[in-house]
Amino acid sequence: MPSRLYHCDLSKHRFLACFVCCLAIACSPTTLLAQFGGGGGGMGGGQAQAPAAATKPKFRDHIHNRDGMALRREDGDAVVAEVRLVGNQVISTTDILAELQTRKGRFYSEETVLSDVSRLNDMGSFDHVTFETEERVTRANGSSNAPQKSVLVTFYVRERAMVSKVIYHGNYRMNDRELSGRSGITEGDPLSEFAIETGKRRLLDYYHEEGFNQAAIEAGIGLPSDTNAVVYRINEGPKERIEDIQIEGASIVSESRLKKVIQSRGPMMGIMSYINNVADMKKIDADVNVLASYYHNLGFLTATVGRRIEYDETGKWLTIVFVVNEGPRFKVGDVQIVGNEYITEESLRKRLELKVNDTFSGTKMRKDIGEIVYGYGELGFIYAEVNPKTIMRDENGIVDLVYEITEGDRWKVNSIRVEIDGEPHLMRETTMLNLIEMREGDYIDRRDLETGRNRIERSNLLETNPTIAELPDIIVKPLEGSQR
Numbered sequence: 459m460p461s462r463l464y465h466c467d468l469s470k471h472r473f474l475a476c477f478v479c480c481l482a483i484a485c486s487p488t489t490l491l492a493q494f495g496g497g498g499g500g501m502g503g504g505q506a507q508a509p510a511a512a513t514k515p516k517f518r519d520h521i522h523n524r525d526g527m528a529l530r531r532e533d534g535d536a537v538v539a540e541v542r543l544v545g546n547q548v549i550s551t552t553d554i555l556a557e558l559q560t561r562k563g564r565f566y567s568e569e570t571v572l573s574d575v576s577r578l579n580d581m582g583s584f585d586h587v588t589f590e591t592e593e594r595v596t597r598a599n600g601s602s603n604a605p606q607k608s609v610l611v612t613f614y615v616r617e618r619a620m621v622s623k624v625i626y627h628g629n630y631r632m633n634d635r636e637l638s639g640r641s642g643i644t645e646g647d648p649l650s651e652f653a654i655e656t657g658k659r660r661l662l663d664y665y666h667e668e669g670f671n672q673a674a675i676e677a678g679i680g681l682p683s684d685t686n687a688v689v690y691r692i693n694e695g696p697k698e699r700i701e702d703i704q705i706e707g708a709s710i711v712s713e714s715r716l717k718k719v720i721q722s723r724g725p726m727m728g729i730m731s732y733i734n735n736v737a738d739m740k741k742i743d744a745d746v747n748v749l750a751s752y753y754h755n756l757g758f759l760t761a762t763v764g765r766r767i768e769y770d771e772t773g774k775w776l777t778i779v780f781v782v783n784e785g786p787r788f789k790v791g792d793v794q795i796v797g798n799e800y801i802t803e804e805s806l807r808k809r810l811e812l813k814v815n816d817t818f819s820g821t822k823m824r825k826d827i828g829e830i831v832y833g834y835g836e837l838g839f840i841y842a843e844v845n846p847k848t849i850m851r852d853e854n855g856i857v858d859l860v861y862e863i864t865e866g867d868r869w870k871v872n873s874i875r876v877e878i879d880g881e882p883h884l885m886r887e888t889t890m891l892n893l894i895e896m897r898e899g900d901y902i903d904r905r906d907l908e909t910g911r912n913r914i915e916r917s918n919l920l921e922t923n924p925t926i927a928e929l930p931d932i933i934v935k936p937l938e939g940s941q942r
Contacts, residue, residue: 536593536607537563537608537609538561538562538565538608538609538611539608541562541611541612543555544612544613544615549583549584554578557574557581558574558577558613559573559574559577566608566609571589582618582650585616587613588614589611589612589613591612592610596608618648618649619649619685619686620647621644621645621646621647621686622684623645624643624644624688626690627691628694630694631668632668636664640657640663641690643688649679651679654677658676658677658690661690666739668736669698669738670695671695672695675690675691675692676690676691696773696774698737698774698776699735699736699774700735701725702724703720703724703778703780704777704778705780706780707781707783707784708784709784710756711752711756719752720748720749721745743765745765746765746780753784755819755820756787756820757788758786759788759850760785761782762785763781765780788855790814791851791857792859793810793812793858793859794858794859795807796860798863798865800839805833811829818848823846830844830861831844834865835904837901838870838902839865839866839867839868840869840902841867843863844861845861868901870902871897871902
């Protein structure tokens with residue numbers, strides 16, 4: 459049977475527990491005596507009378523006897539006499555009434571009516587919703603014959619026109635099914651100018667993703683023969699492809715290396731010149747930021763990157779030129795650690811790889827942050843955070859680093875449980891507990907947690923194929939009130 463560690467679930471044992479409970483009641487001494495006619499009779503030793511059958515209480519009485527949930531009593535000065543709808547032609551009255559909380563026989567509430575107006579507007583089928591009330595006075599049945607107020611509530615709705623059909627005109631490279639899936643406008647939808655304009659923007663984004671960067675689309679409503687038709691008039695333009703990618707101004711890193719960093723690709727040799735080189739302007743603009751971040755990571759903190767697009771005579775092939783201004787490469791002037799109260803600054807500095815006078819490296823800085831967080835996690839500070847700051851000095855090429863630490867609380871282990879899906883096996887559970895070094899009451903150690911996970915995975919005691927069962931894991935519950 460596949461096994462794994464998981465949160466506790468007793469659902470598999472509930473049936474057995476219920477069955478045992480019912481069996482115990484059925485075999486109780488009182489019931490047995492009644493069934494077999496014996497039992498502790500009086501001095502005369504007469505036969506005991508069988509008890510009368512229990513009468514099942516009514517559901518209403520059962521609820522009251524069991525202290526069931528009580529309904530909130532409504533109150534009000536007037537009762538809703540009738541709810542009317544005016545103006546709906548396409549949307550059925552039944553569908554609209556189902557959205558309303560104001561109903562005949564209930565106490566009238568203006569707040570409820572206003573909420574009903576909002577619900578009708580949220581349906582998206584009406585341009586305008588309003589209401590009107592008419593008070594009435596009737597004589598209530600009964601000895602008092604006291605007058606009773608009632609209210610007639612009328613909702614006035616103005617339905618939106620519905621889209622009769624959607625026409626795409628001028629699309630030669632994209633079929634109607636592709637465009638319909640992108641625009642989101644279909645026959646039978648409410649005729650909304652906002653939705654139609656949103657569909658236009660989606661279509662433009664789709665064309666641009668496919669390399670039609672010069673595409674233009676106009677959206678219109680109505681034809682001479684159909685006033686509710688939606689028409690998208692499309693001028694696709696040429697499909698643009700990247701002919702070449704050039705990088706100017708790069709001296710510290712080779713052009714071939716930088717081309718591997720970005721996502722845009724030029725043509726390959728031979729028949730591959732039309733594969734994977736569609737000109738996506740969003741991707742090209744994102745590559746500008748990728749190159750800038752790459753240089754910042756290498757220590758060129760003031761580096762800037764721009765781009766230039768050059769078209770050939772046909773307007774279908776373009777050359778992308780990324781222009782790099784590297785600037786100076788920064789060195790670390792000073793490293794400060796602030797916010798640490800429990801752990802000494804000296805022990806934290808021993809974990810740092812990026813030191814004073816080193817060339818700044820974003821990779822090393824992120825690694826140092828991980829080391830600090832990991833070190834806190836070994837001591838029970840499982841929610842410790844580190845916020846890095848870079849401060850450039852007035853002197854050229856010098857940057858100071860500041861690591862702001864938020865230690866949080868220190869947590870102890872409350873319990874460590876091994877729960878296996880499938881047939882229980884005491885020896886297997888005990889073996890897995892022995893593979894974990896932490897014990898209840900110890901401070902949570904992140905290193906011990908990872909070591910325990912690795913040992914369990916290598917022990918072959920549990921199924922480790924994720925397609926069959928979830929991967930084994932250790933579930934540690936922090937002890938409440940264990941903070942320092």
